[in-house]
Amino acid sequence: MQEGEQSGRPAAMEGHGGYNSRSTVQAGGASAALPRLERAALDVPLPPGTSPIVVADYGASQGRNSLLPMAVAVQTLRQRLGNGRAISVIHTDLAGNDFSALFELLNTDPQSYLTLDQDAFASAIGRSFYEQILPDDSVTLGWCAWSVQWLSRAPVAIPDHVQVAYSRDERTRAAFATQAAQDWSDFLRHRGRELRPGGRLVIITMALTDDGDFGYRPVLGAMQDTLEELVAEGEVRREEASRMAIPTVGRTRAEFAAPFMSGECSDLALEHIEIFEAEDAIWRDFLKDGDATAFGARWAAFSRASVLPTLALGLSEGTSAERVRDFVERMETGMAERLAAGPARTLMPLAIIVVAATDEAASRSQAAWDVTKP
Ligand SMILES: C[S@@+](CC[C@H](N)C(=O)[O-])C[C@H]1O[C@@H](n2cnc3c(N)ncnc32)[C@H](O)[C@@H]1O
Numbered sequence: 001m002q003e004g005e006q007s008g009r010p011a012a013m014e015g016h017g018g019y020n021s022r023s024t025v026q027a028g029g030a031s032a033a034l035p036r037l038e039r040a041a042l043d044v045p046l047p048p049g050t051s052p053i054v055v056a057d058y059g060a061s062q063g064r065n066s067l068l069p070m071a072v073a074v075q076t077l078r079q080r081l082g083n084g085r086a087i088s089v090i091h092t093d094l095a096g097n098d099f100s101a102l103f104e105l106l107n108t109d110p111q112s113y114l115t116l117d118q119d120a121f122a123s124a125i126g127r128s129f130y131e132q133i134l135p136d137d138s139v140t141l142g143w144c145a146w147s148v149q150w151l152s153r154a155p156v157a158i159p160d161h162v163q164v165a166y167s168r169d170e171r172t173r174a175a176f177a178t179q180a181a182q183d184w185s186d187f188l189r190h191r192g193r194e195l196r197p198g199g200r201l202v203i204i205t206m207a208l209t210d211d212g213d214f215g216y217r218p219v220l221g222a223m224q225d226t227l228e229e230l231v232a233e234g235e236v237r238r239e240e241a242s243r244m245a246i247p248t249v250g251r252t253r254a255e256f257a258a259p260f261m262s263g264e265c266s267d268l269a270l271e272h273i274e275i276f277e278a279e280d281a282i283w284r285d286f287l288k289d290g291d292a293t294a295f296g297a298r299w300a301a302f303s304r305a306s307v308l309p310t311l312a313l314g315l316s317e318g319t320s321a322e323r324v325r326d327f328v329e330r331m332e333t334g335m336a337e338r339l340a341a342g343p344a345r346t347l348m349p350l351a352i353i354v355v356a357a358t359d360e361a362a363s364r365s366q367a368a369w370d371v372t373k374p
Contacts, residue, residue, distance in 0.1 A: 011094065011150040011247070012309040013061050014328075017101040025302050025348075027065045029278040030145040033204040033352045034072055036272065037143060040200035040354060041076035044140050047196060052086035052121070053077055056139045056194070058129050058201075059147020060091035063102035067111045069143050074113040074120050077141070087120045089113060092133055095126035128152065130186045134194040142194075142201035148187055149206035154247040155179040162224055162311060163246050165214030180249040185259045188355065192267030195357035200271070207275045207351035208250040215250070215277075215347035218339060219299050226334030227311070235330060237316070244314035246307045256353060272354040283345040296340030304332045 047053065055073050060066045074087050081087075091102060106112045106122050113120045127133045129144075130152045155175040161167045164176040191201050208214055227244065230236040253275055260270040282302075286295040308328045315324060 012096065012313060013098070014305040014309050015098045015101075017062055017098065017104075018305050025281065026146045026306070027068070028281045029348060029350050030065060030069065030204050032276065032278065032350070033145070033202055034069060036352055036354050037069055037141075037202045038072050038076050040202055041073050041141055042080070044200050045196070045198035046077075046080060047140065050085065052088040053081065053141075054134070054139050055087060055089045056134060056142045057089065057091045058142060058144035058191075059150075060093050060097075060102060060124070061147075062098050063091065063105045065145060066091060066102075066143075067105070067109060067113070069145065071111060071113045071116055073141055073143065074117050078117055078119075084119060087117065089120060089122050090125060090134065091122065092125040092127065092129060094128060097126060099124050099126065129190065130183055132190040132193055136193050137196045139191075139194045139201075140196055140199050142191060142199070144201065144203045144205070146204065146206070148184070148203060149248040149250065151176070151179050151247040151249060152183050152186075153179070154245045157242055158245045159242070161220075162227065162244055163214070163216075163220050163248070165208075165250065166217075166220060166224075176247075176249060180251060181255065181258065184251065184255070185264045188259050188265040188268055191355070192265045192357060195268070197357055199357045201268075201355045203351070203353040203355070205351055205353070206248060206250040207256075207349045208252045209275065209277070209347070209349045210253070212252070213347060213349065215349050218342075218344045218346055219303060219335070222299075222335040222338040223303060223307075223311075223331070225338060226331050229334060230327070230330055236327065240315050242314075244311040246310055248307075250349060251351070253351075256351060260355075267357055268355045269358050270353070271356045273351065275349060275351050278348040278350050280346045280348060283343070286343050292340045292343050293336075295343045296336040296338070299339050299346070300332045300336035303335055304328060308332065 055070065057066050057070060070089050074089065077087055102124065106114050114122055125133050156172055158164050158167050158172050159169050164173060167173055195201060227236065227241055231238055231241050253273060256273055257270060259265045260268065282295060282298045286292070308331050312324045312327050315327060
């Protein structure tokens with residue numbers, strides 16, 4: 001393995017539908033982008049003829065948080081298409097994703113677009129979105145929520161924290177920034193090929209505030225402290241802990257805009273970009289009920305579903321499934337206790353970005369950047 005590499009999988013969500021049951025924080029954050037998705041579904045040119053209209057859901061995980069956006073996309077397109085024309089919804093994720101949970105949900109949930117629209121069809125692709133994964137000019141509408149903050153790999157080990165935003169090591173931060181720029185450019189370049197002319201992609205992803213704050217400070221502090229405790233107790237070896245990193249990044253407004261300005265993704269225009277602070281619903285509930293234990297447990301469950309399995313990849317090869325399970329449980333319990341001891345609001349900076357595939361991409365990007373830069 002290369003330095004900083006944990007395994008072949010850069011991102012691992014909790015399996016067996018675990019992410020589906022513990023991802024309401026992500027659902028809340030993404031809801032702010034739904035009006036943009038609806039607008040995009042109204043604006044995209046519809047391909048002539050009778051071929052299916054393709055909607056792509058990039059980084060779908062187990063699908064719970066895709067139900068609402070895909071229903072918005074399908075129902076808005078349906079209003080324009082009338083009955084009969086097929087809409088093909090393609091959910092993509094890494095090959096190791098729990099696609100069984102996704103299909104189970106799509107087949108059974110009353111809110112599934114398959115239930116709501118008899119001419120909608122579901123399929124999936126298990127391949128990294130840092131490659132081209134769909135044919136040229138095939139996608140009319142794309143959605144990508146909470147996924148493109150995951151890098152294709154951790155370029156180096158982080159010597160002093162699980163999250164690079166809180167590392168004091170300049171070289172490590174620079175290596176992650178370089179990887180983040182490369183991955184963002186690759187992601188856009190491939191989508192530029194896949195989108196049909198006029199097609200739109202709506203992205204919601206982690207961002208940095210204009211002051212450069214990544215947020216999640218209490219949660220990540222509790223995670224780092226619990227990991228240190230497990231090392232001190234001998235439950236986790238130091239070399240295992242030093243491999244543990246969450247390869248996610250928040251990007252600045254300028255970093256999001258860079259590939260559009262440099263011409264790296266000349267097929268795409270940056271139509272809209274905004275950075276905002278998502279509401280911390282767990283904090284809001286705590287203010288109502290004063291239940292610190294529930295507050296700690298909910299943030300720890302969020303971490304268990306979305307990042308603790310990735311940290312567990314740092315445990316030595318050949319580690320038993322029981323040890324992995326114990327590690328995740330100890331981390332979750334330790335985090336819950338720490339967070340319950342001092343509830344605080346969590347800053348969650350997010351970006352909503354809309355890109356369009358167009359012939360005059362470059363000049364439209366410049367115009368969007370001119371109106372949205374602070
Ligand atoms: C936090 S989940 C988001 C799931 C869902 N879209 C939501 O809004 O809750 C991030 C997902 O991105 C996927 N992901 C990370 N890197 C990826 C890549 N290179 N290609 C495809 N999917 C990726 C992960 O496997 C995971 O399922």
